[in-house]
Amino acid sequence: MCATMKIAIASDHAAFDLKQELARNLREWGHEVIDLGPDSADRVDYPDFGYKLAEAVATGEAERGVALCGSGIGISMAVNRHPGARCALVNDPYSAALSREHNDANVIAMGARLIGPDMARTCLQTFLVAEFEGGRHAGRVAKLTNPPKSTTQQESA
Amino acid sequence: MCATMKIAIASDHAAFDLKQELARNLREWGHEVIDLGPDSADRVDYPDFGYKLAEAVATGEAERGVALCGSGIGISMAVNRHPGARCALVNDPYSAALSREHNDANVIAMGARLIGPDMARTCLQTFLVAEFEGGRHAGRVAKLTNPPKSTTQQESA
Numbered sequence: 385m386c387a388t389m390k391i392a393i394a395s396d397h398a399a400f401d402l403k404q405e406l407a408r409n410l411r412e413w414g415h416e417v418i419d420l421g422p423d424s425a426d427r428v429d430y431p432d433f434g435y436k437l438a439e440a441v442a443t444g445e446a447e448r449g450v451a452l453c454g455s456g457i458g459i460s461m462a463v464n465r466h467p468g469a470r471c472a473l474v475n476d477p478y479s480a481a482l483s484r485e486h487n488d489a490n491v492i493a494m495g496a497r498l499i500g501p502d503m504a505r506t507c508l509q510t511f512l513v514a515e516f517e518g519g520r521h522a523g524r525v526a527k528l529t530n531p532p533k534s535t536t537q538q539e540s541a
Numbered sequence: 542m543c544a545t546m547k548i549a550i551a552s553d554h555a556a557f558d559l560k561q562e563l564a565r566n567l568r569e570w571g572h573e574v575i576d577l578g579p580d581s582a583d584r585v586d587y588p589d590f591g592y593k594l595a596e597a598v599a600t601g602e603a604e605r606g607v608a609l610c611g612s613g614i615g616i617s618m619a620v621n622r623h624p625g626a627r628c629a630l631v632n633d634p635y636s637a638a639l640s641r642e643h644n645d646a647n648v649i650a651m652g653a654r655l656i657g658p659d660m661a662r663t664c665l666q667t668f669l670v671a672e673f674e675g676g677r678h679a680g681r682v683a684k685l686t687n688p689p690k691s692t693t694q695q696e697s698a
Contacts, residue, residue, distance in 0.1 A: 429681045431688075435689055454639070457636065457644050458643065458681065458685075460617075460630070461629070464617070464618050465621065465624060465692045466692040470618050474614075476655075482611070482612045482654075486615065487618065497639075498636060524586045527619075528615070531588075532596075534623075535623040535624075
C-alpha cells in the first residue's frame with residue numbers, strides 16, 4: 385500500500401453508510417482520516433459537504449479527499465467549483481488510475497447508488513497508489529488551477 | 542425524442558472522433574449544434590475547450606452541453622469550474638437520467654476511452670429527455686450556482 389496520508393472524507397445522507405465504511409478502511413490502511421461529516425444519515429445538502437471537502441484539500445489540510453453522494457454527480461460538481469480541487473467521479477479502477485496519472489486528481493468521487501462497497505474500496509485503493517505522470521499533462525492541470533476570470537466570477541445562469 | 546435544442550459540444554483530441562459522431566447524431570435528431578472544437582485530432586488542452594463550453598451554457602448561448610475527453614474526467618473538472626455549469630460525468634444511462642432529475646445537469650461529460658459510441662449515444666439521448674424533478678433538489682442546485690467566496694477566488698493550491 386501507499387505511504388500514509390491525511391485524507392478528508394465527506395458525503396451526503398445517501399452515501400453516509402459508504403462513508404463510514406471507507407473511513408474505517410482508510411484507518412485500517414494506516415491513513416489519518418478527517419471526517420467532515422455528516423454524522424448521521426439525516427437529510428443534508430451535498431454542496432455544503434462538497435465545499436468543505438474542497439477547502440480542506442485546496443488549503444493542504446488534507447492531502448487527498450473522498451467525496452460521496454447517491455450518484456457521485458452532485459458532490460463532484462460542488463468540489464470542482466474550487467480551482468484548487470480536482471475531483472474525479474469514477475466507477476471503476478481504470479478511471480481511478482487515469483484520474484491520478486493524467487489529471488493529478490486530489491479528490492475521488494463515487495456514487496453509493498451506482499457501485500457496491502467492494503468496487504468503491506478497490507477504486508479508492510487504486511486512486512491512493514497511482515501517481516501523476518506529469519509531462520504533457522502538467523500544463524493542462526495548471527490550466528485547471530487557473531480558470532478564466534469569467535468562470536470564477538459569480539454570474540446568474 | 543425531446544424538443545429541439547441548441548446544444549454546444551466540445552472535446553479534446555482523444556475524443557475528437559466521438560465528438561464528430563455525436564454532433565452528427567444531434568443534428569439527425571433535429572437539434573442545432575454549436576461545435577466549439579477542436580477541428581482536428583491534433584493535440585489540444587482539454588481545459589481550453591471545457592471553459593469555452595461552460596461559458597456557452599452558462600450564458601445561455603446553448604441550452605445544453607456535451608463535453609468529451611479521453612476519460613471525461615479532465616474536461617468535467619474544467620466545465621465545473623464555472624458556477625453556471627453543472628457537468629455530470631456519466632458512463633451509463635441511469636447516471637445520465639439521475640444527473641438531470643436530481644442535479645439539473647446542463648452538461649454531460651463522457652470518456653471516449655471508457656465507453657463505446659453506442660453507449661455514449663444512449664447516455665446522450667437519456668440526458669436530453671430526462672427532466673429535473675425540482676422539489677427538495679432545487680435548493681441544492683441553487684447552492685451549486687452560488688459557491689462560497691473562498692471557492693471562487695483564485696488560490697494557489
